[in-house]
Structures are given as C-alpha cells and as structure tokens.
Amino acid sequence: MRFGLVVNPVAGLGGRVGLKGSDGADVQRRARALGAEPRAAERAALALAELRSRLGAGLTVRTAAGAMGADAVAAAGLRPAVVHEPGRPTTPADTRAAAVALAAEVDLLLFAGGDGTARDVLDAVGLSVPVLGVPTGVKMHSAVFGVSPRAAGEAAALMAAGGTTLRDAEVMDLDEDAVREGRVSARLYGHLRVPDVPVRIQQRKVGGSVTSPSSVGGIAAELRRRLGPGEALVLGPGGTMRAVAAALGADVPVMGVNVLDRDGRLVAADVAAARLEETVRETPAWVAVTPIGGQGFLLGRGNQQISPAVLRAVGADRLLVVATETKLAALGGRPLLVDTGDEDLDRELTGHRPVLTGHGRTAMYPIR
Template sequence: MKRIGLVVNPIAGLGGRVGLKGSDGMELQRKALELGAVPHAVERAAQALQALLPLGAEFELLTYPFAMGAEAARQAGIDPCVLGSIQPGQTSAEDTVRAAREMAENEVRLLLFAGGDGTARDICNAIGMEIPALGIPAGVKIQSAVYATAPRYAGELAAAFLRGETELRQAEVMDLDEDAFRAGRVSACLYGYLKTPYSQRYVQGVKVPSLSRESAVLEAIAGDLADRMKPGWLYIFGPGSTTQAVATHIGFDKTLLGVDAVLDGKIVSADASEADLLRLLSVNRLAEIVVTPIGGQGCIFGRGNQPISPDVIRKVGRAHIRVISTPEKIQALNGHPLWADTGDRAVDEMLSGYLVVLTGYKESVMYKVMA
C-alpha cells in the first residue's frame, strides 16, 4: 500500500480575491473574511485528489482533520486515515508544520500540500528534503517552483509519481516579503528547496522537455566550468541547487543557500557575507562570479544572493560574471529577459544588455538582461 499525505492550508488564498495580496497573519485573515473572502483551498485540494481515484485501492491517504485535509478527501470520494487534532477555523502555520512532520513520521511516499508560498515555507521548515512533496496551488502568491500549475496537474503528477514515471528534483521555495508586496514593491527571496516529482508530461509552466536528465546537464556545465577554472583565481558561487550541483561535480561541497568562495579547488569562505567577499577580493584581484537565475523569474542578483553586493560585482567586473543555467530554466522564462535588482542602479545598468549563459559543455546562449 502506497501512502500519500495531504495537508491543506484552509485559509490559503483568502487575501487574493479581496485584494489583500496575501494571507499571512491572523489579523489579515480576519480582515479577509470580513471583506467576504470565501476559502477555496479545500475545493482545490479535492480537484487534485480526484486525479488519484484511478489508482483505486493502490494507495492510502493520510491527512489532518476537517478543512486541513479530511474535508477535501471526502469531497473527492476518498476515505482518508485522519491523524492529529486541530481547532477548526483557527488553524495556523504551526498546525501545518506539525501535520507535515506527522506525515513524514508515518512514512508517506509523497506529501501533497495545498496553499501558497507561505505554506511552502512551512512545509520546507517541517520536512526539508526528507520526503518528496508537491504543492497544489491555492494561495495568492505562487512564486515557488514546488507547485503544479493547476490542482488537476498536481493530482496527475502525484499519480505518475506513484506509478514510478517521474524523477525527483530540487524545486525552489520562494516567498515575497508581503509587507513590501503590499507597498507595491516586489521582493522575493529564496527560502529553500523541496524534493519534488517532475515529469515533462505534467508540468505546464516549464514548457521545456529536455533531451537529457537534469543531472547530466549539470555535470556538463560543471565540466565546462572546471576546464576554465584557473589557479590563483577566486570563484564566488551564488546560492541555488544549480550552483550547488555543479560545485559537487567539480569536487567541493557548496552550501545550498549561501554564497561560497573557492580558491585553488578549496572553499575559502562558506556562507560568506559581503564583508568576507570584499576582504577576499582585496587579496585576490582576479575573480569570477558564478550565479544562476532564479527559476521562473530570471533574477540574477539581488534575490537571495545579497552578499554578492554592488561593490563585489564592481570589483569582479562584468566580464567575469558567469551565469549558468540548464537550457530548461532559460526556456521557462518564456522570452523574458534576465534582470538584477542589486539596490544600486548604476550596477543594474552596468549588468544590462546581453550576457552569455553557460548551458552545457561548450554550450551557451546569448541572453538579454533587462535595464
């Protein structure tokens, strides 16, 4: 019997329809309900579950009571195994975290969760990359790559995963700063990664079936970089699963979310701060920055890699910025340019124009960077 977990964040998406740009925080949720918001996360979770029905008795659904999963299951015609207890109508982020932990401890093969970027963060905090997880989109903000593009596709992808037709990959958990978002500024950060099933057949946003497995492409990029790396040069690696995987292939352990500096094949500063980098650059004038765009949005500087500050970029110089990406990630930008938001307009301008993006061994694309 294959076990699937389901966690629904019942209030996800509450703020969206009434124009509140998010649903984080109790106060805001109360305000949304007052404005007439109708929760629809349960309904969306049920849509996803319906795609699992053809699996019949092959799987067992573990979930939490009431609106956190049991209701969605029954709407979809599934009799779930219900764990835990909650206060209906007063659920919080802590409930999401607790539910996800319990699912993991009950050894579910896959955790489905319905919500938005805030929910994805909670799931990430709870289980990290311990077990595979996949998001059913129900929230206001969906920046994270851990979500299917529609509830139905989440269900179909989950079914494909149980049939062994998918691979797993690290997908980004992103979130906007809601205060900044409400004030009209978009400021997204990379919070972490979840291990997410992936199959070209079910992913719509990333419209790019690739010819090679992602790991083979990353190895190819690593091979090209390794060929170019010179002794005595300082290499500043930005955060992300792409740079981490490439670094692993080259032969050093990079932090996932930090900026690491490498010299002569060794990490000289892990999870470096801007000050660390500037200090290293005062000794090693010859340096290169290796960064990867954030999936789906194309930001190369200023989101999650702030230690690579305008001063650091200026010292290294535009000619020594090496953007790396799988062809698929470039494709998923749908023609939108790359961009930087370093906080220093002169540096953003300096980066604009075109940059070479390394996409494989001896393969690159010439890609536009927005001014």
C-alpha cells in the same frame, strides 16, 4: 504508494479581494470582512479526484482532521486516515505539526497552499520526504506546485506508477507587507524534493528583465488603438504592465489590478474582484495581462482579482496578452498557462493566441 495531504484552509483567501496574500490573522479577518471565501479544500479535492481517477477509489490518504485535509479527502471520494488534530482556528504551527506527523508515514506528501505554506512544509520536513504542492495560494512563485490542482494529481499518480524521478525545487516567497507598500522583495528559502514532471510542475518565478522603452511604448499604442469611446482598460499586475501604464500616462501600483480610461487616466487603482465585476458589467472593457516571468502564467497567479466572472463579462476575444519579445524568449518555448479556478473557462482559453510584443507586432503563442 502511501499518500498524505495537509491543507492550509485559508490559503488564497486574500487573492480575489486584492490583499496580495493571506499571511497573518489580521489579513485573514480583513479578507473575510471583504467577502472572501476559502477555496483551498475545494482545489485540494480536485487534485485528489484526479488521483482517484487514475489509481482507483480504494486509496487511503493520511491527513489532518477537518478543513486541514480530511474534508477534502472525503469530498474526493477517498478514505481519510487522520493523524493530526489541529487547533481552531488553524495556524502555521498546525501545518508544520501535521507535516511532521505525516512525513514518517507517507511516500508523497501533498500540501494545498501557497508560498507561505511551502515555507512551513520546508521548515517541518526539509528533504526528508517527497512533496507536491496543490496551488491554492495567491502568488505561488515557488517551483514546488502543480500548474493546476488536476496537474498535481496527475503528477502524483505518475510518481506512484514509477514514471518519474525526483528533483530539488526552489521555495520562494515574497514579503507580503512590502508588496502592500509597493515594494517587491522575493527570497529563496530552500528546496523541497518534488516529482520531476516538467509539463505538470510549474517553474519558479524569475525576476523581470529590462524592458525596452520602444517595445513598451509600442504595446501601449496598440492597447490604446483597440479602445473605443467610453471603453475601459483593465491592466493586470507586474512590472511590464506598470511600464505600459506609464507609457499611457498613468502611475499604477506594480502589484495591483488597475482600470484606465481611453485617455490613459487612472479610473480605479488596486481593485478587488467584486468591484471589477461591477465595472466591466457597466462599462465595455478590455483586459490586458502579461505572463509571469519564467513561469508563463497569465491568469490564476497573483491576479485572482481578474476572476472568471470578470473574464466572462468581458469576453475571451477582449482578453489581450502582452509581453516583450525578450520575456517570451525566456520561456524557452514553454506554453503560457491559465488556472482561473473555472475549468470550463480554462479550456475555452487554451489554444494559440496573439501576443502583443510591440507596435504593429504580434506573435502567435500557445496557451495550455
């Protein structure tokens, strides 16, 4: 089977610094100025390393030169065959050109990026060749990505072995400028053909349902009860968490990571990972997150500010999962997911964990 790879080198650059995306040269410059470091090639190499472990080291992967693919292929111990020379700096036009060049030569096109990269691949190849996304972006609401880099490599190997069919999966994207202004505006752009491996390929993000005031109030009361004197509460993003913050008495941005004190006062809004790491090292804290509707992701999608360093400083026993019973039911029994970028931490967080669903109510739910 012939594999191709195209990497968006700047995908995910704005995640940990709290920019809610990485689209546009201005945002990328700002992210770098804030200390962001690209990790797309590293995560692409993880996917290829998994592929190599299953299919052997003799694979040749057709790809673009340098940071757009060849570097990741070599880092995984495989042979790159360069079919596209991108410009410097690389642009979305390079992604589209590389995808077009690769589509005619491969049986499966892997791409490393986020929803914006998925849109570029959609524009370039449509349904002409099967594709599979290696998740390296900030949001990743589309249903074309592996649930983790290694899961993407596993799904690719399964397809090579003839163990899966294909399905058409949604390409979704948010208007990043609208998100930065506090407005969430998602749109369906089309479909790409991906391997049909339900436990390894993520679902698309679905819109939030109406939250019951009694459930949200009960969750807020449970969070307040856990906080001791002088302790802080880190709230992840999302409509559920914003409603919980309101029940605690705070008005917070819907897409940011925010810090509240025990009395519900907003200590810091829309914080980046570096500041959050300083905060939790100086102040005992709890971290509360809610799964993304329809996908089930707790960590690694849209809340990269809650970094592995933050989670290790707080402690796994102080990570609180909150969700209404309606949101859990909408998952249809699928597990909650973590993809922090630290594989050891991900393994520590797997298993069954209590989910706060209301006042005095919890549900044990699996995390994978």
